[in-house]
Amino acid sequence: MTAQLTPEVRGLLSSTVLSWLDKPPLGPFIDGSWRTARSDTLIDVIDPGTGLPVTAYAASSAEDVTDAVAAARRAFDDGRWSELDPEVREQTLRHLADLLEKDAEVVAQLEALDTGKPLAEARLDIEEAVAVLRYYAGWATKVEGSVIPAPRRFVATGTREAIGVCAAITPWNYPLPILMYKLAPALAFGNTFVAKPSEQTVLSTAYLAQLCAMAGIPDGVVNVLPGAGATGAALTAIQGIDKIAFTGSTRTGQAVMRAAAGTLTKVSLELGGKSPQLVFADADLDAAIDGVMGGIWTNAGQVCVAGSRLIIDRRVHDEFVAELISRTRRLSLGHGLAPATSLGPLVSAVQRDRVAAFVDQAAAEGANVETTSELPDEEGFFVAPTVVTGARPGQRIEQEEVFGPVLTVLPFDDEGEALRLANGSAYGLASSVWTTNASRVHRVSRALRAGTVWVNTYGVFHPTLPFGGVKASGFGRELGSAAVDHYTELKTTVIDL
Ligand code: ADP
Secondary structure (H helix, E strand, O other), X not given: OOOOOXXXXXXXXXXXXXXXXXXXXXXXXXXXXXXXXXXXXXXXXXXXXOOEEEEEEEOOOHHHHHHHHHHHHHHHHOOOOOOOOHHHHHHHHHHXXXXXXXXXXXXXXXXXXXXXXXXXXXXXXXXXXXXXXXXXXXXOOOOOOEEXXXXXXXXXXXXXXXXXXXXXXXXXXXXXHHHHHHHXXXXXXXXXXXXXXXXXXXXXXXXXXXXXXXXXXXXXXXXXXXXOHHHHHXXXXXXXXXXXXXXXXXXXXXXXXXXXXXXOOEEXXXXXXXXXXXXXXXXXXXXXXXXXXXXXXXXXHOOOOOOOEEEEEHHHHHHHHHHHXXXXXXXXXXXXXXXXXXXXXXXXXXXXXXXXXXXXXXXXXXXXXXXXXXXXXXXXXXXXXXXXXXXXXXXXHHHOOOOOXXXXXXXXXXXXXXXXXXXXXOEEOEEEEEOOOHHHHHHHHHHOOOOEEEEOOOOOXXXXXXXXXXXXXXXXXXXXXXXXXXXXXXXXXXXXX
């Protein structure tokens, strides 16, 4: 198909990206080759900055799901990947990282076009994906077993083995990094893989499938099933998968877990959040304003760890909020590929309307809603960064994940109240504390119920830092050594002497 790109957008894309978009629609990638897309299942890829279709792909059918899982199963069972020497897997994954790094600008442009995010943010996503891949490539040759102190007539060992076929179901906000949190450790330890990217953002996952083949990863080891919820549901219901790693909304995570009960498939779930940012009056307020802004405006708030609840000492509430709004007005809303853009559109019209409904309800319930910027003239799914003050604790805007550029501000009078507000959420993904008081740092970070606490910073991700949630934010930790448990089985061998 011919991409419907405005002349401005066309001028910002490299010739490689343009030729990729003008190819025939993508289909599933199974056993090392692309299946031809069937016209009755085509889904448009929309540029969120213009609302125009830029290419299309075919949603995978139930038959494609069966075939992809069977291909991954065969590839696992015959040992073409799991029985390679670990050095070979390490080298192959390093080769894949080099290829991705070489094509980083192409993939970043595809990602910016597909998600709507600013190109500068997309570039960081690709850098992160490369770093995660290199980190786990190294693990292929580093994971060790143990000798277990069993009774003396036995020698007992614990060894780490691949699990088998691992599936990933991923969302649209960070398509490539979130895929890599799953794919890199799975492949490092010898598993085979089936990826189901979000229906909104298939391009970078499809591009990676092509690079996997170029890197020499054997056919059938990595399979990709583009498609929407029905494809995901088929993937969670099928026998033959040993582990499903899901990142997305809490409601869909519950559906995944229910389906996995039927096949007794292991699951790890990284779900939503309503992460608090606690600002105490003794904090470096200048740094805190920038940190709070980064925590909520990055990727237009479509971040599972978005710091969407600012919980702030009443004594500095007014001046802090005024300065935050004034700095936010300097951000430039626009198309993700435009060089001046610091805040892009939301991923879809549906998401834009969802966010608008949250804000309208908060206003109708008496909260003060301050919209900080004019919307750009362009069509596209834009929402201006919005600050909500005067909301009551427990109100919907303060409790539910908005997944957009909306910050709810709640004042507190003392540390106890700050912690009650912070922990008064169904979620527990991330949190932050801004203070210069060392005792408070320890007290508050110990008391926060969240998978991650950032102190005097926000949103720090690194391949070595385990990441995941508590409560309705899910369970299981990705990244760091914690992922070894997810992608290996521990085998106990007992030898009678
Ligand atoms: P969001 O689109 O808001 O991130 P979802 O949690 O619905 O929220 O999407 C995350 C991923 O889950 C996407 O890849 C989506 O296609 C997939 N998905 C949606 N519904 C289901 C389902 N019933 N079973 C499995 N996966 C699903």
